[in-house]
Amino acid sequence: MSEPKPKTKKEFSWDQYHERQIALRIAYIGWNLKGFVLQNDTNETVEYHIFEALKRAKLIRNENECNYSLCGRTDAGVSGVGNVISVRVRSVCPTGLGSIPREGAKVQKEEMNYAQILNGILPPSIRVTGVAYVKPDFNARFDCATRGYRYFFHKFDKNIDLMKEAAEHLLGEHDYRAFCKFSPDSTKHCVRKIYKCEFGDAGGGVWYFEIVGSGFIWHQIRCIASILFAVGNGFEKPSITKELLNTAKYPGRPNYPIADPEPLVFWNAGYENIDWKIDEAVEKKMKTNFALQLIDAEMRAAVLRCFIDGDLQPPAAKKWCPVENLDQCKSVEAILAEYEREKGHKPVDAGDE
Structure with missing residues (x-):
């Protein structure tokens, strides 16, 4: 057979x-x-x-x-x-x-x-x-017409009102070279437009600021976060954000530390005439997936609280040198000129944060 x-x-x-x-x-x-x-x-x-x-x-x-x-x-x-x-x-x-x-x-x-x-x-x-x-x-x-990010942080002793005052100076169209890590491989200028910068209470002592703009430069949100936290902690005055937009005084970014990436979330992208759809069952399964991860994270947080005697205390503030006393990175113009000499062509815009 x-x-x-x-x-x-x-x-x-x-x-x-x-x-x-x-x-x-x-x-x-x-x-x-x-x-x-x-x-x-x-x-x-x-x-x-x-x-x-x-x-x-x-x-x-x-x-x-x-x-x-x-x-x-x-x-x-x-x-x-x-x-x-x-x-x-x-x-x-x-x-x-x-x-x-x-x-x-x-x-x-x-x-x-x-x-x-x-x-x-x-x-x-x-x-x-x-x-x-x-x-x-x-x-x-x-x-994409608008991009929105949220940056989460523990409030502790930060003065939110002062942070809001500082954030207001960032609204509008400006050259944000003092608020980014400039790379000629990804952008040719630092002019962007910010439509919104607002603060919200996420609960449990955690806050966030939400920023919406036409687009953002590499590390721009994290640089803004660092300066706003310095204001909230009393290390800088709210006027520092306005001063940093003065490209004559700051042709390059001062070497202040950039905020951590983990609290940053790409919140939304705004488009005209786009109709998002998802099957109800698929959406439910998707939310369950993230809910299970949240439950796990909350259990881990509960275990970590066992090691703390009393309420959560703010960590010791990192050393902060006033921005006006810091060395500056090379100016945008100097970096672009050097790039063109080495590469033989001008850069193009290639992406955001």
Whole structure:
């Protein structure tokens, strides 16, 4: 009796499917990640895990042929609630916004549930929280009108009113060179516009400030946080923020310490005419995933409180040297001139915080 022939695996054919341009709203806990964008020396980035999930689900062929774009290039340790990417994916429903039909391809009445598919593959620290169909030429970065961040902190003895006064000077369009780490590889100038800088009580002695702008420069939010905390702790006057916007006095950033990345969260990205959707069951499962991690964190916090005798006390304030006494980094103009001499071309804007 002859043995049954082994089943041959049917080869996947991309020609049987349509394509669709979509936007994905991404939430991620960044504390153990090395940033959002792909890196050569580590796989622990948000982009790596997203691309791996997209390829494993056969939603894209590879990361170089999917019309990919990203809104916020967040650093190592920074988290996100509402960061956005756009990508061209495999589709089974050749109708509606973003659809790119292919003649002879499969047709189904309903589109694939992209959030459900990806969330079933992604690690627990990363989740798709919204899907939107977008025009084929949509760009997550260039079509973004506003970006918002929140920076969380323990209030302790900080004077919130003084911090609010200092924050008001930052509103409007300014050259924020004294509030960033300038890199000619990623930007050619430091002019940005801030629409909002407000404070809120997150409970349990934790506060946050929320800042919304047209875009932000590398480390801009963390630099602003550092200066605002110095004001709140009484080390600087609220007028320091206005003084630091004077590019004649501060052509380069003074060498003050930058605030830590872990309390920073990419809060939202604002777009016109974008309709975010997610299946109710998928959303419930996603929230349960993060709730379980919150429960674990609260248990760990409860254990840590066992080692504290009495109420939580503020740590000793870090030494702070007045900004006016600090050395300054090279001016933006000097860095740009040096860059052009070495590279032979002018830089272009490549990303945010």
